[in-house]
């Protein structure tokens with residue numbers, strides 16, 4: 001039985017088989033949750049990101065790659081690149097959905113049983129929080145229906161506002177596709 005948990009906290013402190021990072025295309029780290037994950041995980045993660053870049057170049061917006069998790073309480077980090085919000089007419093919604101779907105492709109491939117997601121794109125990339133939560137929740141619920149291995153999905157909100165948005169959506173069954 002799949003379970004979605006909405007948790008307020010620091011994603012680097014919550015054990016899960018995979019932790020999703022809100023990365024950028026360079027995969028070289030940055031601020032926000034990306035900075036927190038690289039700081040807590042140690043240099044091994046950046047080394048693997050560098051290898052991936054050498055192999056395949058940038059990770060495009062809407063795509064994701066997977067590395068080990070270094071010192072984090074996890075086995076994998078899935079680095080997903082969400083869109084930078086530029087007013088809403090630049091395929092931001094589709095690209096955010098694609099970032100979550102790319103994570104689920106890797107979750108299936110690596111037969112991952114538990115995963116924690118941050119609120120991708122809603123910080124430094126300024127994606128509106130309500131719309132982002134609707135897209136992520138709908139995409140996650142759809143993906144859970146097509147995935148045999150995943151048992152637990154943690155929606156880890158650093159900000160209480162995001163936690164409240166998710167809780168309301170789940171309680172009211174308002175997730176939109």
Ligand code: AR6
Nearest residue numbers: 010011022024030031032033034036121122123124125158
């Ligand atoms: N645990 C959980 N969530 C967190 C944490 C944490 N430790 N820290 C921040 N958040 P952001 P983006 C939340 O800015 O908008 C980086 O420089 C934060 O409150 O981390 O996708 C990358 O390298 C927000 O709700 O990611 C990119 O250049 C959410 O994580 C760029 O930022 C996402 O905020 C990506 O921007």
